[in-house]
Amino acid sequence: MANIRPLRRPAAAPAARGGAPRRPAPVLNAPARDYTYDGTFEGLLTVLFTIYDSKAAPNSIQPEAAVQGGLFAAPAPTETNEALAARVWEGLLNTMDPEARTRLYHVFLSEDADREMLIFRYVDLALRSNQDIAENYANADVRRVQRLAQMMFREKHRMEAFVRFEKTQDELYHATIEPDMDVLPLIAAHFTKRYADQRWLIYDRRRHYGLYYDLTRTDVVQFEAGANRKTTDISATVLDEREPLFRLLWQSYFDHVNIPERKNLKLHRRHMPLRYWKYLSEKQPREQRFVPIDNKRPPGEANLRLEKE
Secondary structure, three states, X not given: OEEEEEOOOOOOOOOOOOOOOOOOOOOOOEEEEEEXXXXXXXXXXXXXXXXXXHOEEXXXXXXXXXOOOOOOOOOEEOOOOHHHHHHHHHHHHHOOOHHHHXXXXXXXXXXOOOHHHHHHHHHHHHHOOOOOOOOOOOOHHHHHHHHHHHHHHHHHHHHHHHOOOEEEOOOEEEEEEOOOOOOHHHHHHHHHHHOOOOEEEEEEOOOOEEEEEOOOOEEEEEEOOOOOOOOOXXXXXXXXXXXXXXXXXXXHHHHHHOOHHHOOHHHHHHHOOHHHHHHOHHXXXXXXXXXOOHHHOOOOHHHXXXXXX
């Protein structure tokens, strides 16, 4: 069984504010705190609101599931408030353009160990600067945000290129992935548009959730705790009986377009890193060698081959 909920994304960026003077950022002069939140992006935005509302800078910001409190300080839990989160997300456009704001969401999805404090420092720098900080690469936090956003873009692009589906008996196309970063929210639109005429499920084995498209909309799917999370492949008993043929044909196509004389493994691994090969049908061991059917050859060619043999 699986729990399904609608896929949620940050709200669309409203038009940038025009010329209105910006209020100065509050001075964070209250005693610093260790904040905790529920691990969602909305929860982190609520923490940002709480920081400036209480004027208490963070010593740390940690998901509740991974709290590492100090020796003498008790963490301050922050309950997620979607209305406040939306207010913060919209308010960020007062200090940065939509592209820079999107980078912060990508930093969150990167799962970098310092992502919460990095996002806070970036936002705080933007609030206290009179100029756009997006290209202030003299600042280490700006460089780090840009670097993580670039890494996220590459991971998203590769997942869109390297995901391979298997068809089940009930006409569901299934794929299992294990990316370094949480890319599912970013690739949902691509697969929804590209495969709009078929039901599909992309499951992230590392994060234990997936995307399910039912021909009308794409939802987030979370399996119950008792589900088997160790296997990367669905059982062969539920695959469409033609699936092995589809894999063989794909492997044969790959073999036939390959040019051995132009092999460049170093370049090949740069464009298709080794860690992605487990998703690719063309990189799996060949179960049988592909042999062209003689009666599909041009007239006389089959007989000529037999004479040579």
